[in-house]
Amino acid sequence: MNLGLDGRVVLVTGASGDIGSAIARAFAEEGAPVAVGWHGNEERARAVADPIVRAGGRAMAVRIDQRDRESARAAVRRVEDELGDVAVLVANAVAWPDRTAETWDSLTDGLTANVTGTMAVIDAVLPGMRSTGWGRLVLVSSDVVDQPIPAGVAYPAAKSALEAAARVLAVREARHGVLTNVVRPGFTLTERALNTPGLGRPAVDAEGAQTPTGRICTPQDVASAVAYLGSAANGHVNGEILSVAGGRHLTR
Numbered sequence: 622m623n624l625g626l627d628g629r630v631v632l633v634t635g636a637s638g639d640i641g642s643a644i645a646r647a648f649a650e651e652g653a654p655v656a657v658g659w660h661g662n663e664e665r666a667r668a669v670a671d672p673i674v675r676a677g678g679r680a681m682a683v684r685i686d687q688r689d690r691e692s693a694r695a696a697v698r699r700v701e702d703e704l705g706d707v708a709v710l711v712a713n714a715v716a717w718p719d720r721t722a723e724t725w726d727s728l729t730d731g732l733t734a735n736v737t738g739t740m741a742v743i744d745a746v747l748p749g750m751r752s753t754g755w756g757r758l759v760l761v762s763s764d765v766v767d768q769p770i771p772a773g774v775a776y777p778a779a780k781s782a783l784e785a786a787a788r789v790l791a792v793r794e795a796r797h798g799v800l801t802n803v804v805r806p807g808f809t810l811t812e813r814a815l816n817t818p819g820l821g822r823p824a825v826d827a828e829g830a831q832t833p834t835g836r837i838c839t840p841q842d843v844a845s846a847v848a849y850l851g852s853a854a855n856g857h858v859n860g861e862i863l864s865v866a867g868g869r870h871l872t873r
Contacts, residue, residue, distance in 0.1 A: 622854055623854070624651045624848060624849065624852035624854045625852055625853025625854055626653040626709075626848075626851075626852050627651070627652035628653070628654070629654075629708040629709060630653065630655075630656070630704045630705045630706060630708050630709070631645075631648040631653045631654070631655050631708070631709040631711065632655075632656040632658060632697070632700055632707045632711070632746065633645045633648070633655065633656070633657060633658055633711040633713055634658035634685055634710075634713050634714035634739075634742060635658060635659075635660070635714030635715055636655075636659060636666060636713065637657065637659040637662045637666040638665075638811070638813075639809075639811040639812055639813070639840045640713060640806065640811065640840045640843050640844070641657075641658075641714070642657075642669045642840070643840035643841050643843065643844040644711055644713060644843065644844045644847050645657050645669050645670075645673075646669065646673070647844040647845065647847070647848040648709070648711075648848055649676075649680060651848065651852070654680065654704045654705065655679070655680045655681075656681055656682075656683050656700040656704060656707070657670045657681065657682045657683065658683055658684075658696065658714060659682055659683070659684055659685070660684065660685060660686055660687070660714065663682060663684065666682035667682050679704060681700070681703050681704060683696045683699050683700055684696065685714065686738075687714055687716075687733075687734045687735075687737075687738025687741065687742065688733055688734050688738055690738075690741040693738065693742045694745045696742075697742065697745035698745075701749065706749035706750075707746040707750070707756075708750065708753070708755060708756055708757065709757045709759070709851040709852075710742065710743065710756075710757070710758050710759070711759045711761065711847055711851060712739045712742060712743065712758070712759070712760045712783070713761040715735055715761075715776075716730065716731050716734035716735055717776070717813075723773030727773070728773070728774065728775045730775075731773075731775030731779060732775055732778065732779055732782075735776070735779035736779045736783060736786075739760070739783060739786075740786065743790070747799070750794075750797065750798070750799045751794075751798075751799065753798075754797065754798040755798045756794070756797070756798060756799035756800075757799070757800055757801075757802075757850065757851040757852070757855070758787070758794070758799060758800070758802070759801075759802055759847050759851045760783050760784070760786075760787050760801070760802075760803045760804075761803075761806065761843070761847070762783060762784055762804065762805040762806075762862070763780045763805060763806060764805055764806065764864065764869070764870070765780060766780050766781050766784060766805065767870065768870070768873065784803050784805075784862060787801050787802065787803045787862075788860055791859045791860030800855065800857075801859060802850045802855075802861050802862070802863065803862040803863065804843060804846050804847050804850065804862075804863050804865060805862055805863065805864045805865065805866070806838050806842075806843045806866065807837065807838045807864070807865065807870075808824075808825075808828045808837050808838065808866075808869070809837065809838040809839065809840060809843065810825060810838065810840070811840060825837055828869070831869065831872050832866070832867040832869045832872065833867055833871060834867035834868065836867065837867070838865055838866055838867060842865050843865050846863055846865050
C-alpha cells in the first residue's frame, strides 16, 4: 500500500527511545522527511537520524523540552526551517513515573511534561497544517488508561487526559483537513521493560502467555499502526483509539 507520505514532513517526539525510533524509521521508509525529537539523549536520536540521511533520506535530530513551551515552539521552527512545514505529528514523548514513590513535585512535573508539554507541541504545528489544509496528529497513549498499574497517578492520568484532548481535536480540526487519532500500545518489548526492576524477562514471558497472539507488543507493531494513521492512506479515520495489544484486554 502506498501511504502517500513521500515528502510529507513528520515530527516524532520522544524518538530516541525504542518505540519512537521504530516510528521514525517507519515513516522514513515511506519517503517522509523525519524530525527525530529528543530530550535526554542526543546520541540515541542521532543514531536514528544519521542512518536515514546516509541512506538518501532527509532527517534531523531536534531537542524538545516539553516542560518549556518556548522549547516546543523553537523546535518546530527549526524543523520548518530545515525540512518544511510539519504535516504529521506523532506525540510519543513521555516522562516516566517513579515506580517507587510519587511526590507532589513528581506528580506536577509528570503532568506538565506529558500533558501540557504535548499540547504545546500540537499548538506549534497546527498553524502549518491548517494553512495547507492537511495534517495528521497521532497521540501515543498506553493501556494503563484502562488497566492501571500501582506506580502513581501521574502517568495514567496524563494518558487519559491526552485521549480526551484527542477527541476534542478530532472534532475541532477535521474541518481544516487535520485528522487526530490515538494509538494505545499494550505492554511492549522495550529495553525499559526488560531492565526495569520488577518487570524483566519473566514479566514479558508471563504477559505474552496471556495474550491471544502468544506474545507481547513490539515497537514495530506500534510503528506500523502509527504510520497508517499518520498517512494519506488514512483518509477518514478520525477520533479513534486503536489498541495495539494483541487482544490482551480480552483475557484480563
